[in-house]
Amino acid sequence: MTPKPIITGSDNPILRKKSTKIDKIDATIKKLAKDLIETLKANPGVGLASPQIGINKRMILIKLNSGQKDEKDFIMINPEIKYFSPDTDIQEEGCLSLPEKYFDIKRSKEIIVNFKDLKGNEFALKLQDLNSRVVQHEVDHLDGILIVDRV
Numbered sequence: 001m002t003p004k005p006i007i008t009g010s011d012n013p014i015l016r017k018k019s020t021k022i023d024k025i026d027a028t029i030k031k032l033a034k035d036l037i038e039t040l041k042a043n044p045g046v047g048l049a050s051p052q053i054g055i056n057k058r059m060i061l062i063k064l065n066s067g068q069k070d071e072k073d074f075i076m077i078n079p080e081i082k083y084f085s086p087d088t089d090i091q092e093e094g095c096l097s098l099p100e101k102y103f104d105i106k107r108s109k110e111i112i113v114n115f116k117d118l119k120g121n122e123f124a125l126k127l128q129d130l131n132s133r134v135v136q137h138e139v140d141h142l143d144g145i146l147i148v149d150r151v
Helices: 027-041 129-142
Strands: 047-049 059-064 072-084 088-095 098-108 110-116 122-128
Touching: 027 047, 027 059, 027 072, 047 129, 059 129, 072 129, 088 129, 098 129, 110 129, 122 129
Parallel strands: none
Antiparallel strands: 047 059, 059 072, 072 110, 088 098, 110 122
8 A cells, every 4th residue: 555645734634624533444445454554654753633634533643652562553533531630741742643743732641532443443531641632632633723822
C-alpha cells in the first residue's frame, strides 16, 4: 500500500470539520485503518486521525507505548474519552498537519477512553502519560480541534 498524503494547514476545512461516527465496520473501514497505519509508518509521528488523510470518520491510530520495546500500532474506532484526570501537565506537542510547529499544550495525565476495535469489540482503556496525551490530541482532530486552538 502507498501512504496517503497528510492534510495540512490550520485553516483546512477537512481538519476543521467534526468527524462522523462509524456505524458499520466493513471493507472500507478496514482499508481506512490500513491507510492510517501505512501513512503513519511513512511519517515521524506517534498518532494519526482519519481527517489527517482526508476522511472525516471517527477513527484514530496511535503508537501505543511509543519508543518502547512493546510499541504497537493501535486502532480506535469511535473513541470517546469518558474520564480526564484533574492532574495535568504541560508538554510540547507537534502535529503532522502543522509541520515544524510546536506548542506547549496542557493535557490530563490520565484518561479513560471507550472505543471499538476492527472486530467491533468494545473496550474501556485507562491510559497515562504519553499514551493519554496522544489519544487526547487525536480525538481533538476528530472534533475539528487543532493544537493551535489549545495554546
